[in-house]
Amino acid sequence: MIDPATGALPFAPGVPAATPDEALLSRRSVRAFKPDAVPLALVEEILALASRTPSGTNIQPWKVRVLAGAVRDRISAAMLEAYAVEGAESFKRPYNYYPVKWREPYLARRRKLGWDLYGLLGISRDNKAGMDAQYTRNYKFFDAPVALIFTLDADMETGSWLDYGMFLQSIMLAARAKGLDTCAQAAIANAHRVLRRELAIPDSEQIVCGMSLGYARDDIVNHLVTAREPVRSFTRFLGFE
Ligand SMILES: Cc1cc2nc3c(=O)[nH]c(=O)nc-3n(C[C@H](O)[C@H](O)[C@H](O)COP(=O)(O)O)c2cc1C
Numbered sequence: 272m273i274d275p276a277t278g279a280l281p282f283a284p285g286v287p288a289a290t291p292d293e294a295l296l297s298r299r300s301v302r303a304f305k306p307d308a309v310p311l312a313l314v315e316e317i318l319a320l321a322s323r324t325p326s327g328t329n330i331q332p333w334k335v336r337v338l339a340g341a342v343r344d345r346i347s348a349a350m351l352e353a354y355a356v357e358g359a360e361s362f363k364r365p366y367n368y369y370p371v372k373w374r375e376p377y378l379a380r381r382r383k384l385g386w387d388l389y390g391l392l393g394i395s396r397d398n399k400a401g402m403d404a405q406y407t408r409n410y411k412f413f414d415a416p417v418a419l420i421f422t423l424d425a426d427m428e429t430g431s432w433l434d435y436g437m438f439l440q441s442i443m444l445a446a447r448a449k450g451l452d453t454c455a456q457a458a459i460a461n462a463h464r465v466l467r468r469e470l471a472i473p474d475s476e477q478i479v480c481g482m483s484l485g486y487a488r489d490d491i492v493n494h495l496v497t498a499r500e501p502v503r504s505f506t507r508f509l510g511f512e
Contacts, residue, residue, distance in 0.1 A: 284487035287450035294447040301452035303490035304415040304483065313449060314417055321441035326434035332427050333438045336420040336470055343418050349469050350410040350462040362461040384497060391495055409458035415483035420459065420466060422476040435479055452487040456480055
């Protein structure tokens with residue numbers, strides 16, 4: 272499945288995935304997109320496929336706003352302006368995505384991602400401005416022509432977050448089958464105040480995350496292939512012959 276010599280995956284972004292295996296293996300977080308527009312009908316088709324995602328008692332808790340063109344540009348500009356004015360410290364998600372207290376093995380994995388990403392881009396560990404510039408590309412949706420904003424009714428419980436994760440992955444895999452790429456973005460939830468104001472999102476909805484959607488550009492940042500732990504490190508097989 273994965274080339275043991277190079278660690279390379281056999282499939283790449285850009286090329287449509289023909290099978291579920293290809294979709295899974297070619298999906299990666301794409302952080303540079305071509306400007307090519309994605310037709311509304313194609314986005315709608317991807318969302319229709321993703322709507323087949325299972326959810327506990329079929330409650331389908333997801334709510335999506337799809338931004339393109341001038342609306343996408345306006346939201347992007349508003350988030351960048353708020354980030355510049357408010358600063359990174361007040362740009363916080365309204366929920367905890369990550370553990371409050373980081374510990375191993377998660378800390379090492381998180382650090383590796385950061386060093387690998389910044390290393391690929393030639394951003395050294397002491398170059399805070401370079402890291403910040405890369406981070407703020409989140410608010411440009413990495414130049415993707417389409418941005419999705421995901422919300423959940425605020426009174427929903429933990430199970431709905433489980434359903435939501437599956438829904439997000441369904442979108443990402445359906446996109447791969449159409450030759451499109453994505454990047455899920457928790458960073459977008461950091462701009463929750465701006466998004467509420469600009470998109471008239473009521474307090475009754477929790478902002479979950481965003482996602483960039485478009486055609487991958489051949490940029491060094493998209494060459495990042497992240498590591499995974501071997502199956503036997505996180506699985507115990509019980510009762511097999
Ligand atoms: C829900 C979710 C939120 C994420 N948020 C961000 C984000 O804000 N910015 C970003 O560049 N990557 C984001 N990522 C991408 C992860 O860093 C990426 O999935 C992980 O490093 C594994 O790499 P891969 O997606 O290329 O396999 C997010 C991924 C998920 C699933």
